[in-house]
Amino acid sequence: MLHSMYVKNLALIEEIEVEFGKGLNILTGETGAGKSIILESVSLALGGRYTKDILREGTPFGLVELTFFLENEELKKQLEKLDVFSEENTLVLSRRLMDGRSISKINGETVSMSLLKEVSSLLIDVFGQHEHQSLLQKKNHQQLVDLYAGEKLLAVKEEVREAYKSYMSLEKEKKEEESKTRNIAKELDFLRFETNEITEARLKENEDKELEEIYTRMNHGRTIKESVQRAYSFTGGYEGGADGAIARGIKALAEGLRYDDKLEEYHKQLLEIDSLLSDFNRDISEYEASLDFEDAQVQEIEARLNLVNRLKGKYGESVEAIHRYLKEKEEEIEKLENYEAYLIELDQKIEKAYAHLRDKASKLSKLRKESGKGLGEKIAEEIKDLNFEATKFFIDIKEKESITEEGMDDVEFMIALNEGNSLKPLVNVASGGELSRIMLAIKTVMAKKEKVETLIFDEIDVGISGRTAQKVSEKMAIISQENQVIAITHLPQIAAMSDVHFLIEKKTSGGDTTTRIRKIDENEKIAEIGRILGGVKITDTVKENAKEMMNLAKETKEEMRV
Known part of the structure; x- marks a missing residue:
């Protein structure tokens, strides 16, 4: 899990250090306090895109350092395959950001960006503010199905790519021969x-x-x-x-x-x-x-x-x-x-190459359909817990007219949001809030499958409120029983469910503005949830509502543990 984060000289951050806990870690703060830069710092440490304007004005460099505690033996073995070894079950990812360039290290050893990203994918999964929009692109549906299937499908997928490359090379050769206007x-x-x-x-x-x-x-x-x-x-x-x-x-x-x-x-x-x-x-x-x-x-x-x-x-x-x-x-x-014989032989090679490609694509399709069925059922189970009681979810996999390097499948997520509705493409019917919840369900399923220990959610609650917000908070609490969850939220239902709560504040002193983050106690948590509930003026009634919400959250979590 992610034990701690150290950030220096990024945007409004002068220097902060925060230690995360197990379970559900919630980050809240007023608009403009700098919540986004906290998670952007995490993304930078994991190999995210860097532009020099993120450096704090007047500073020569920025630094982000993430410290992970590793308890999962399988995870350690996966890292060792990449020649990455923990030191006393600890792994430190750091990235030093300078004007136009950066240096990444793992446990003090300089590494390539590609290795950093590969290691990061095993340690943590970050769900950004607009990631649910990726569900509106059909190509991402296939990627999720393939990831869920795992190594076996990915190996066959590589075989399809090689077969496609060979087939297209022969097709190109034939096209070039046929297009030649030469006197033999x-x-x-x-x-x-x-x-x-x-x-x-x-x-x-x-x-x-x-x-x-x-x-x-x-x-x-x-x-x-x-x-x-x-x-x-x-x-x-x-x-x-x-x-x-x-x-x-x-x-x-x-x-x-x-x-x-x-x-x-x-x-x-x-x-x-x-x-x-x-x-x-x-x-x-x-x-x-x-x-x-x-x-x-x-x-x-x-x-x-x-x-x-x-x-x-x-x-x-x-x-x-x-x-x-x-x-x-x-x-x-x-x-x-022997030109005519050569063309006949070339056609025979193309026919054989296509048959080989189709055979590999069929094998890939079979694995994909098995994965799609399993993933679809798991997502359907998860979304029912997110105030989608009457919703039906299905992953439709049909054969395309032509075979590409990705295979022969047209993969699309289908959904019926209400009782009596027929299944329709997700991209046509789902709203922003619905997409957020569906993505939360997908992340829940994938986290179990991939066994990633830490999940980060940046405003997963966008576009939801009321009973739906309560359902989302319960789902996040369930996930946090097996995974460490770190989430930025503006909803009191989710904040109340936290095991550890951090407040992000913006301070101005001597004409200088900085963002700070600190862990808050029970009383401060009541005040913060009250602020989210009641706005600027926090009355006694608002505080009582905050206390009641926290008590209900505790009861809900206790029931989950039974």
Whole structure:
């Protein structure tokens, strides 16, 4: 659950810290006191959209920090899958907001926005002031059904997307082929010219590099030849070379060897050196001879190198790239030469891909209908507790004319608000207050399903009053028995049901205005509910009404616990 919140330098907030409790936490305050910024701060910490104008004027940064106590072992396992680990069952989400940028951290470690949002979705569910309006968009009906189904459906949904992608890729290929206004014969002639040009060149692997090396040697042949000749003159090509000196050394050691056997090893070494030098002189002499290039050889190498470079300029930056280009064009030729067969084969592929897509979409549809039936029944049960006694609720899932990446289903929430009314689309008949209550019912069902510990409601009571308000307060009390609920309200029935009550106030001092939040005791709660009931002037009668409302709320909660 959400244990505490710390906010600094946001809008009218200079610095506040609040500790929430278990059960139903209610936040109230006069219009303009800053109730919205409290929940906006929570949303920011959870990865909500940030604009720099929310920073308190004259401050360099803002900070929001949420501390969660984790008791659910399953939740800890889900977080660990994301490589997020609690410290002594505590998880701290913080977001530092600066001019145009922000830094998010979990337990002091900087994290990406995507990870922050993923972690947040496991910890808390925020219901904003206008979120019930999302029920007016049919696409959200399907999303709720899919979320209720869970991982199994989402896995199949991903399979449908992959199948749809493959199918549409083939359809695009066919459309491109059919729309081409080309002369196949002319294109074949051009492709054959290119492939013949490459094939006739008979390019060898790495031939371009080898030719460049030979050409460089030819181009600098005189310099190379002179260096080889000098080396040969020093080692044995001329009188006074190293070979003559070594021969004399061998002869000298041979004379001494007659009187000292220890010279045998030195004599052998010098003989080996003489042999190696003889091999070297022979090889370098042959290499010198190879440096005498005929004009015809030079011209032949130049011509071959020019051919290779011309082909590289047209078809690829290397011989390897040219061979790849050749293979691609040969495949195109084969396709064009068998164009009719290619189109038939493409149609067969499309037919097979569509059958695969439909199979996956049917599987998804079956799971969706099972989920829709279960979710619809659960929502119907919940809304009966919200002064919808005669209301019927049903999730209608029909097959669409075409299959998309979302499948083949048209999902729509249907409702009959009064006895005798037929089911009609929710988007056509529900008012703002009715939508709020239906969304509350949905949140109740989803919270049980997803096991999110903390629910936040920002003015869920919009558009309701009287008996309906009492029913909503009772529903929130029921939810708070299993979940921590934090709610902003302007209705006394809901405020009276609180387990913990916070008052949000706006204070002005020295020309500076700030928003504050504080936990209030029983007497202050009576006064606050009285203010909500009676407005500016709180009479004794108003206070008595507030006390009676609180006593009735206590009795109702006690009955719920039985």
